[in-house]
Amino acid sequence: MTNNQFSFEFFPPRTAVGERRFWRSLGQLETFNPAFLSITFGALGSGQQQSLTTVAQVSAETATPIAAHLTFEGSTRDEVRAIARNFLDSGVTRLVALRGDAREDAELAAKRGYCYQSVAEMIDDLRSVHDFDFSVACYPEVHPHARSAQHDLQVLKDKAEAGATRAISQFFFDADDFARFRDSAAAAAIDLPLVAGLLPIRDFERACDFAGKCGARIPQRLHSRFAGLDASDTERVARDEIERQTDRLIEHGCHDFHVYTLNKTLNFRQLKSSVPASGSACTVVAA
Ligand SMILES: Cc1cc2nc3c(=O)[nH]c(=O)nc-3n(C[C@H](O)[C@H](O)[C@H](O)COP(=O)(O)OP(=O)(O)OC[C@H]3O[C@@H](n4cnc5c(N)ncnc54)[C@H](O)[C@@H]3O)c2cc1C
Numbered sequence: 001m002t003n004n005q006f007s008f009e010f011f012p013p014r015t016a017v018g019e020r021r022f023w024r025s026l027g028q029l030e031t032f033n034p035a036f037l038s039i040t041f042g043a044l045g046s047g048q049q050q051s052l053t054t055v056a057q058v059s060a061e062t063a064t065p066i067a068a069h070l071t072f073e074g075s076t077r078d079e080v081r082a083i084a085r086n087f088l089d090s091g092v093t094r095l096v097a098l099r100g101d102a103r104e105d106a107e108l109a110a111k112r113g114y115c116y117q118s119v120a121e122m123i124d125d126l127r128s129v130h131d132f133d134f135s136v137a138c139y140p141e142v143h144p145h146a147r148s149a150q151h152d153l154q155v156l157k158d159k160a161e162a163g164a165t166r167a168i169s170q171f172f173f174d175a176d177d178f179a180r181f182r183d184s185a186a187a188a189a190i191d192l193p194l195v196a197g198l199l200p201i202r203d204f205e206r207a208c209d210f211a212g213k214c215g216a217r218i219p220q221r222l223h224s225r226f227a228g229l230d231a232s233d234t235e236r237v238a239r240d241e242i243e244r245q246t247d248r249l250i251e252h253g254c255h256d257f258h259v260y261t262l263n264k265t266l267n268f269r270q271l272k273s274s275v276p277a278s279g280s281a282c283t284v285v286a287a
Pocket of ligand 1: 169
């Protein structure tokens with residue numbers, strides 16, 4: 001039997017209540033032996049200092065490996081390198097290397113000449129700071145701004161060739177979409193472990209909003225199941241759905257999962273089989 005491996009993503013809390021929820025959730029989820037905890041990075045100047053502070057605090061408090069997200073859009077190369085050094089000073093040697101979302105304005109246009117052109121270039125350059133373990137992002141349903149699905153895969157391949165260790169997927173709700181994406185990646189000779197991104201649904205409207213922004217399809221079945229539910233029924237159905245999705249992914253041979261926790265506690269059946277390891281079981285295998 002293959003063991004499942006989980007990582008958990010958090011965002012830096014911004015209020016005293018949020019901070020209490022963050023630490024409670026982190027403490028609970030650590031009991032499932034995650035492969036790592038990741039902390040998001042506010043793009044384009046918003047919340048970057050909070051990310052640095054949160055990463056330093058979590059790194060000081062826990063023995064679980066931390067992966068710090070780092071985006072380059074809107075920052076110069078020197079700024080990105082300085083942030084990477086700052087993470088390193090906090091003892092963090094894993095990065096989730098990202099472009100981040102672009103915003104068109106004069107200040108950003110002026111900086112663009114000093115930005116990286118791609119995540120692959122960023123990875124290559126940050127090796128001058130440290131030999132970090134780099135995770136990158138991938139998109140089972142294609143990034144909403146992608147020129148084409150083929151180009152999306154080419155960008156992923158470039159990141160793999162730059163030495164990324166794993167690609168964490170955007171969340172999706174149909175396990176078969178992820179399996180098809182994995183097969184396309186294999187057909188494109190992308191040699192990179194793919195980690196399935198899971199978004200437990202706590203608030204269906206909010207999940208629809210997130211999904212709309214990042215191009216994730218919500219199957220009609222979920223609309224029918226969540227329609228008109230109160231909070232406790234939503235929780236019950238959400239748990240059932242995440243277990244169903246995870247079971248289906250396991251049937252497809254995936255054992256490596258990244259959970260977008262939204263800083264909330266979680267408990268579903270497959271978490272109990274989680275093992276603390278750094279490898280990935282969801283290797284790319286041709287269909
Ligand atoms: C696991 C994960 C973690 C994330 N964490 C954060 C975070 O902490 N902070 C944050 O701000 N955002 C985060 N994001 C969102 C991410 O920044 C956006 O999806 C962003 O639009 C693309 O970043 P990327 O690193 O995937 O970029 P890329 O890999 O460069 O782009 C992804 C795809 O988008 C297309 N594309 C988009 N923009 C361009 C462009 N300018 N030129 C060419 N092609 C382009 C390409 O098809 C490409 O394959 C995360 C996403 C994921 C999946």
